[in-house]
Amino acid sequence: MDAENQETAVTADRKYLLERIGEAAVVQLYADGFEHLPLNDKILSWHLYQAALAGRDIYYDQRYAHNLEMRALLEAIVTHPDGIDPATLDAITRYTKLFWINTGGFNNLTARKFVPECTPEAFAAAVRVAAANGAALPLAAGESVDDLLARLHRPFFDREFETIVTCKTPGEGRDILEASANNLYVGVTMKDLEGFEERYALNSRLTKTEQGIAEEVYRIDGRYAHQIVRIVSHLEAAIAFAPAPTAAALRALVRFYRSGEIEDRRRYDIAWVADNESTVDTINGFIEIYMDARGAKGAWEALVYYVHPEKTAAVRAIADHAQWFEDHMPWDPQWRKPQVTGVSARAIEVIVETGDSGPMTPVGINLPNDQEIRETHGSKSVSLSNVTEAYEKSMPREFRSEFSWSPDEVGRAERWGAFASELTTNLHEVIGHGSGLVSPQLNGAPEKALKEQFSAIEEARADLVALYFVADPYLVDIGVISRDALQEVVLAEYEAYARNALTQLRRIREGSQIEEDHMRNRQLIVHWLLANTEAIQIASRDGKTFYRMVDANAFREGVGRLLADVQRIKAEGDYEAARELLETYGVHFDPELRDEVVARVERLNLPSYTAFVTPKLEPVHGDDGSIVDVRISYPCDLTAQMLEYSGVR
Numbered sequence: 001m002d003a004e005n006q007e008t009a010v011t012a013d014r015k016y017l018l019e020r021i022g023e024a025a026v027v028q029l030y031a032d033g034f035e036h037l038p039l040n041d042k043i044l045s046w047h048l049y050q051a052a053l054a055g056r057d058i059y060y061d062q063r064y065a066h067n068l069e070m071r072a073l074l075e076a077i078v079t080h081p082d083g084i085d086p087a088t089l090d091a092i093t094r095y096t097k098l099f100w101i102n103t104g105g106f107n108n109l110t111a112r113k114f115v116p117e118c119t120p121e122a123f124a125a126a127v128r129v130a131a132a133n134g135a136a137l138p139l140a141a142g143e144s145v146d147d148l149l150a151r152l153h154r155p156f157f158d159r160e161f162e163t164i165v166t167c168k169t170p171g172e173g174r175d176i177l178e179a180s181a182n183n184l185y186v187g188v189t190m191k192d193l194e195g196f197e198e199r200y201a202l203n204s205r206l207t208k209t210e211q212g213i214a215e216e217v218y219r220i221d222g223r224y225a226h227q228i229v230r231i232v233s234h235l236e237a238a239i240a241f242a243p244a245p246t247a248a249a250l251r252a253l254v255r256f257y258r259s260g261e262i263e264d265r266r267r268y269d270i271a272w273v274a275d276n277e278s279t280v281d282t283i284n285g286f287i288e289i290y291m292d293a294r295g296a297k298g299a300w301e302a303l304v305y306y307v308h309p310e311k312t313a314a315v316r317a318i319a320d321h322a323q324w325f326e327d328h329m330p331w332d333p334q335w336r337k338p339q340v341t342g343v344s345a346r347a348i349e350v351i352v353e354t355g356d357s358g359p360m361t362p363v364g365i366n367l368p369n370d371q372e373i374r375e376t377h378g379s380k381s382v383s384l385s386n387v388t389e390a391y392e393k394s395m396p397r398e399f400r401s402e403f404s405w406s407p408d409e410v411g412r413a414e415r416w417g418a419f420a421s422e423l424t425t426n427l428h429e430v431i432g433h434g435s436g437l438v439s440p441q442l443n444g445a446p447e448k449a450l451k452e453q454f455s456a457i458e459e460a461r462a463d464l465v466a467l468y469f470v471a472d473p474y475l476v477d478i479g480v481i482s483r484d485a486l487q488e489v490v491l492a493e494y495e496a497y498a499r500n501a502l503t504q505l506r507r508i509r510e511g512s513q514i515e516e517d518h519m520r521n522r523q524l525i526v527h528w529l530l531a532n533t534e535a536i537q538i539a540s541r542d543g544k545t546f547y548r549m550v551d552a553n554a555f556r557e558g559v560g561r562l563l564a565d566v567q568r569i570k571a572e573g574d575y576e577a578a579r580e581l582l583e584t585y586g587v588h589f590d591p592e593l594r595d596e597v598v599a600r601v602e603r604l605n606l607p608s609y610t611a612f613v614t615p616k617l618e619p620v621h622g623d624d625g626s627i628v629d630v631r632i633s634y635p636c637d638l639t640a641q642m643l644e645y646s647g648v649r
């Protein structure tokens with residue numbers, strides 16, 4: 001057997017789905033080709049990988065003030081289990097896995113709290129057994145085990161206490177910051193912030209003190225100093241192995257971690273965008289603002305990845321013609337960019353994702369988020385090829401058939417679903433987020449005008465661009481798709497998009513309201529099309545509801561009309577229109593319909609969301625202590641990986 005055949009053999013009997021915990025699926029991610037990277041790129045990856053792990057606890061703490069203690073207690077129990085009542089241990093183990101997957105006790109998609117399926121008394125007994133077995137508990141100075149349990153009782157068990165991690169629609173008279181359980185603000189309300197001059201909008205925690213509001217800056221001598229010192233040391237070690245443009249970006253990032261100043265963040269963004277030819281790249285810092293109800297604070301995350309050359313060719317074709325797409329955007333010409341700058345797009349293989357991007361991960365990323373830098377310096381877009389692949393390979397067949405109206409629809413989904421979804425992800429990231437102008441009056445910051453509505457509006461805009469152009473024959477002209485396949489791909493994508501508005505309801509098992517921005521945007525688009533076009537019909541058969549896409553032309557025409565309005569809202573910073581649109585179509589849903597969807601997926605045992613176990617890197621040292629190789633392996637075990645990351649095992 002030659003080397004290539006051996007690899008195929010290994011790939012064929014790969015395990016993707018590792019385990020199911022309630023509605024979650026755990027899937028192994030594979031990074032093919034890593035072993036063939038040049039040694040320098042491998043060593044660079046190794047240092048960046050360590051920098052990614054070094055910041056993991058920042059996101060835990062940002063998400064919930066009690067998270068790190070809760071995690072330490074759970075990990076103490078599951079690593080010292082001898083003699084714990086088996087039913088209790090089982091309940092705690094399940095809770096712990098969901099805790100790791102969601103980075104704490106709030107569901108990543110619904111934002112709502114979940115609690116262990118055992119009594120507080122049984123939990124306390126398990127803690128005492130673990131302590132007797134030698135587990136180190138996260139006790140404060142002078143604290144007894146009883147005190148610790150009392151202190152963490154409400155965070156673990158009280159469903160009415162700190163219920164939602166991010167709450168953008170708390171109801172009349174309630175404050176969005178107070179209603180959100182995250183740790184981005186302490187005692188601060190939106191009212192307190194009126195007239196407050198915020199110097200570190202993206203990278204600080206705001207705390208109310210007697211002297212007013214204090215900004216605790218995330219930087220090397222500020223909040224999260226402990227983690228940031230370690231991140232910086234690994235980034236500095238990486239610089240020696242990085243090609244010049246990457247080294248420049250890493251130096252700028254280190255500088256930003258040291259100063260925390262907005263000017264240094266801008267310099268870093270610019271240097272990062274300029275580095276668009278290197279094989280290995282990283283995202284490391286305070287990036288996405290979805291977790292903040294106010295849409296200002298960046299959640300910490302890190303990714304390390306390398307380019308997938310063949311798939312990159314396809315996505316590059318879209319990026320290379322970005323100006324054509326911009327010129328044909330179905331919105332008021334005044335919001336079209338006359339000159340599109342540097343959209344660089346690549347398909348990548350992810351090595352590691354932590355913080356806000358792991359163990360649950362996006363499939364596409366376009367950064368930086370700074371609108372002004374996007375307009376003047378361009379942006380970098382990546383589609384996460386190995387994530388999409390592992391996701392597809394682990395998804396049961398029934399997921400498509402259950403919610404499709406006809407065998408034709410199922411057939412199209414099976415034949416073209418993966419291709420169509422990767423293509424629309426690419427369009428979303430490369431020409432979606434990258435596109436359009438906003439009014440100069442917004443000073444390059446539409447998020448300030450649209451506040452808590454911004455993220456969902458921006459996601460809708462990018463999705464609408466993708467849905468609009470996926471049906472454009474121009475894609476055939478630039479070689480992204482064959483003429484024969486175009487029509488089937490469009491049908492597959494539009495059908496899947498309509499179906500998704502139903503199937504995504506399975507993710508929100510409580511309440512009748514959606515908090516997560518990507519989910520809001522997808523409800524918005526489908527419900528707007530239902531109300532304003534003939535593209536989708538609601539049908540029912542055997543007591544089951546179906547969203548049938550029946551007219552692709554009407555679908556595309558409607559998408560164009562809605563897109564024109566959404567772009568106008570962003571460009572003008574029209575907060576009232578954004579709120580109205582999302583309140584009408586995007587936020588609320590019928591709980592009876594949700595119950596039906598949940599019953600259908602439960603009957604088929606389909607997962608609601610997927611978490612990934614990422615590859616593990618280990619250096620191989622030569623006689624002189626230098627690194628002579630970096631080995632990649634696949635743990636295929638969530639618990640082992642999480643305990644290793646926490647330094648417990």
Ligand SMILES: [Zn+2]
Nearest residue numbers: 428433459462
């Ligand atoms: Zn997006």
